[in-house]
Amino acid sequence: MTLRMKQALIAALGLLFMVSLIFVQWMEVARRREEAGVSVKRVHAPASSAACVECHAKVSTGIIDHWKGSTHAEKGVGCVECHQAGDADVDAFQHYGATIATIVTPKDCSRCHRTEADEFMASHHAKAGNILASLDNFLAETVEGAREPFSPHSPTLGRNITMVNGMASAESGCKQCHGAKIALESTDGALITVDDLKPNEDGIPTARDVAARVKRNEEGRPMLHSSSWPNTGIGRLNLDGSRGSCSACHSRHDFSPRRARQPENCGKCHLGPDHPQKEVYEESKHGVAYRDLFQQMNLDAKDWVLGVDYSQAPTCATCHMSGHSRNGGKITHDPGRRISWTNRPPVSLVMDTDARGAVVKTADPEKRREEVKSTWQEKRDQMTQVCTHCHAQNYVTAFYRQYDDFVLNYNEKFAKPGQQLMAALRQAKLITDKEFDEEIEWTWFYLWHHEGRRARHGASMMAPDYAHWHGMYEVAERFYVEMIPQARELARHAESEGKTEEAKTVLTVIDAILARPEHAWFESQKAEKAATP
């Protein structure tokens, strides 16, 4: 071989090597970028879902783009793995050769995420659908709307409206957070829900006759009623008997842990005048630190363990759910496990919970001992473990002293007297049994449901303005300037109608409350003034 040939050979092979090296480095850099979370990981649709991905990439791009960015996609979990259904499932239908269902329930997710599903099922989140029979729902269904459709009273220009859905407020409001009772249309015009289907443990309806009446469209797809779907409320009552919706926090179809770790995610529901946790958090130093240090929070970390992956600031998830260095990084999907007071009811209760996770309300010490399976102190200890990642034990203990004092002051000075007064009015029949048909019922509702919760949440998360000006100041104003005068007016009105005894009973309760040392300031000057000739 001549030297010239060898030179050409060296050039050719050298070039080949250099080109291959550039290619290998390109792949290497891409892999590194994926590992470091700088670029989106390459995904391959599993064979089971390849056709779904190909088609939906054209017809609903967003779904596929979100899925491609998910851990599911990285790990080869495709569309069918989650949407798959059995032939016996009431909402199953054939879709291009696959038996699937539209709604993915926690029971479906539990096929892979057993522990998470179990924890979630034990949580108060999963029971959020109970609102469907509560006072709040009476407001949306009756006060704000109407349980039965009603006729419009004048035309809507450009539209031919013949009937008004009085449940609209509940459907777009309450149920979008609390969860709807999923309903299928029936061939007889009724709605079919979990109550009618009576599913067994596997989610298969036992009432087969009811299941047979499910109305299907021309493609054979069961028709979900718009009163219940779309809905990702966290306490959704699903057709298979499961409760809740994992996508309430994790969003479909990217199931993003990163998003679930951010307070904005919780802020879909935990905000507003009655439970402004999101705003309270934003006002607190925790929220301020988060907003400032957001970029350093390592939100893409696999496990996101406080004290290991980050410690710049806590989010809602940090304190209530995420793992931390003192508990071995163990996450919980029950956000109630670290909460020591429930500030949801008119009077705050300590979180002594029974085996089902419900707050034990009995006053009998013996029964309490029997029923309580997890004490408020245990829950507080768990929260303290989180707090002490950034605060000294003395600091945390003193904070809880301030918080306890605040809740007790609210409970004893306003909440319990308010309850007592409302009970006296109702017992004396000075107000009806129907809620919200008298002014004082609205007043009382504002006091505990809006201002009272704002105050307690403000104190629980160290947001002073919510504790005071948006909280206790308004509670006090509502109590002294509205509730007491309205109660007296009701009593005076009753007296004028000849209900002397009833009026006297109510006025005695009012006087007894206002005579207490903590209320004495309110009328002492007025009494002196009245006594002065």
Added chain:
Amino acid sequence: MMTRLAAWWRERVPVSGVQLRELTNEPVPNHLKKWWFALGGTPAYLFVVQIVTGILLAFYYQPAPSTAYESIRFITQDVAYGWYFRSLHKWGATFMIAAVILHQMRVYFTCAYRRPRELNWVIGMCLLMTTLLTGFTGYSLVYEQLSYWGAQVAANISNAVPVVGGVAKHMLLGGEVYNERTLPRLYILHAAVLPTTIVLLVIVHVAFIRVHGVTELRFPDEDVAKPSHYDFFPDHLYTELSIGLVLMILLSAVSTIFPAMIGPKADPLTTPEVIKPEWFFYVSFRWLKLFSLTFAVLSTGFIVLAMFAWPWIDSALRRLTGSDDASVYIGIVATFLLVGLTVWEAVVEH
């Protein structure tokens, strides 16, 4: 004044300018004017870059399982220009290994290893092995998932070597398993033992070149009337400087555009789904996946041994075949194998 100062210096350093020129001005064959024939100096140049950037990184690096990853993160995110010097160091290693391979390919295909330069080929092979080991130990220091598990895999592979495997693994890890003594051990190897070995080997390598002279390649169309050599200083030094400057620009550009990343921290309890070594071990990693561990390890050992002994194998082949070109054809196959296996491993996930 200047005359007195010069006299003072000559008295203490009795080396004249003429002697110095004679010492450094080795006549250089004309073919070295072409840069692809002058790749021997490139790894040396890059080695200096590695030493300088390595010293800067060593100011901050803390070689212990509890601190290593955090110190790398600190270098990358907090130290001024830390990311740049770490990237230069990372890409410098890649460039250096590539340059060593290209240099070796040139030496191989021009048969520059033949008598009387066999021993210098062996020194060159030692330099290749030492460079690869330096790359491996350097990567392991990052203490991220892949580098940690890469070290684990390497330890298990060395364990598969018959007779000495167990001892090799024990020496690499400082125990039977990866422990708190492993990282300091890898660090000492990477930052002290291996660089010193490279320096010593380079000295011997260059000394051999000076003793034997550079292999002369004469092209048939060269004008015989023209001189066949040119001066090392300044002519060849300019060539080397040009290569060095182009390299520095390339290195800086690549380091800026593709800065060194930091993956998830090593987790001894969680094996990553995909384990990949650094690219220069892709070829052996793919080889390992193709065959049983023992066969792959033994055959790799055999290939490395053959590479060391190539000057003598080549000599035997020439005698056997009566042709000068058998080694060239073997080289072509080997290059395709090297490139093919490396690209294969780069493309596949597992």
